[in-house]
Amino acid sequence: MNMKKILKNIFLFLICIYCTLFIIFNTHCIGEYVSKALERCIYVIIPSLFAMMTFSGILIKSGIMGQGSIVRIFVLSMFAGYPVGAGMISEEFERKNITKKQAELYISVCFGAGTSFIFGCVSDILFKGSSAGIIIFVSTVSVNLLVLAVILIAEKKEKRTVSKQNIYFNSEMLVNSVISGGRNIFKICIMIMFFSVFTCILSGSGITEFISEIISHISGTDFRTVKNMTESLLEVTNLGTLERNNYTLLPFVCSAVSFGGVCVILQIKTVINKSLSIAPFILIRIACAVLSGMVCRIIMPFMLKGQTISVSDIDYRIYSSPTPIPSFMLIIMILILLWNFRGRRSSGTV
Secondary structure, eight states: OOOHHHHHHHHHHHHHHHHHHHHHHOOHHHHHHHHHHHHHHHHIHHHHHHHHHHHHHHHHHHSSSSHHHHHHHHHHHHHOHHHHHHHHHHHHTTTTTTTTHHHHHHHHHSSOOIIIIIIIIHHHHHHHTTSSSHHHHHHHHHHHHHHHHHHHHTTTTTTOOOOOOOOOOOOOHHHHHHHHHHHHHHHHHHHHHHHHHHHHHHHHTHHHHHHHHHHHHHOOOOHHHHHHHHHHHGGGGGGGSOOTGGGGGGHHHHHHHOOOOOOHHHHHHHSSSSOSSSSHHHHHHHHHHHHHHHHHHHHHHHTTTTOOOOOOOOOOOOOOOOHHHHHHHHHHHHHHOOOOOHHHHTTTTO
C-alpha cells in the first residue's frame, strides 16, 4: 500500500471519528434535522412521487414506450420530477434496450424538477404573481433539450440496433412495477434522511458559514443570501429561504433548479443501476446549470416586461398530504405486497 493511499485512509478515518463524535454530542441537532427530513418524506416525497415512479415502471415494463422511447421519457421527466427520468432510463438499460454509455448520457438530460416543484415550491414562494415559473421552466428544459439534440445527432453516426418490443400487460408486471416504485421511494427517503445528518454536521461545524463568508466577501453579496444559496446547492428545497421578489437571484434559481443539488444527485445514484457511472451526469449537470442561468438572463427582459411585482409575503407550501396516515398505509401495503410476492416466487407459484 503506497503512502498516498495510507494518508487517504487516515483522512477518511479521522472524518468518520469526527462525525461519530459530533453525532454523539449533538443528538438534539441531529434529531431535529432528521425529523424535518422524515416529515418531508412523509408529507411530500411519498405522496407526490410514488405514483409517478410506479407508473413510469409500468410504461417501461409493458413496452408501451416502444422504439425511440428516449424522447418520450425526456418529455415525461420534464414534468414528473428529478428521480423519475433516471429510474426509467435505468429500466431501459436493464432491459438491454440501450447501452451503458447511452444510459449514462440519457440520465444526464432526462432530469427535470417537475412543474409542481418549479411553480409550487419555488416560483410561488419567491416570485408570487410573476412569470418567474415560466422563466425557470423554459430556462431548464430548453438547455436539456439542446443537450439531448446534440447527443442524438452524435448517435446518428453510429449504427444502432433496437429490438422490437411487444406491448403486454399482466398482473406480474403490475406487481413488479409497484414493488420497484416502492423500493425506489424507500431508497430516496433513506438518502434524504442521511443527507440531513450530513447537512447538520456541516452547519454545526461552521463549514457552511465559513464557505459562505468567503464567497460573501469576494462577491460583495449579503452573507445571509450567500448562505441560503450555498444550502440550496446542497438541498434544492432550500431555495424557498431566499429573499422574496429579488429578481437578481432568478438566474441563480434557474441554475440551482437545473443542477438539482447534491442531495438530488445522491437520490439519482440510489435509483439507477449500480454499474452506471454518475460522473458524466455530474459534469453535464454543472454545464447545464451554467447554461440555464445564461438563458434566464437573456429571456428575463422579455418575459418580465410590464410585469407587476407583488409585495405580498404570504407563505406557500408545495402540495403534500394533510395527514401522514395515507403514506404509512402505503408503506405497509408495499411491504405486504413484497412479502407475498417473494413467498410466491420461492414456492414457484409465480
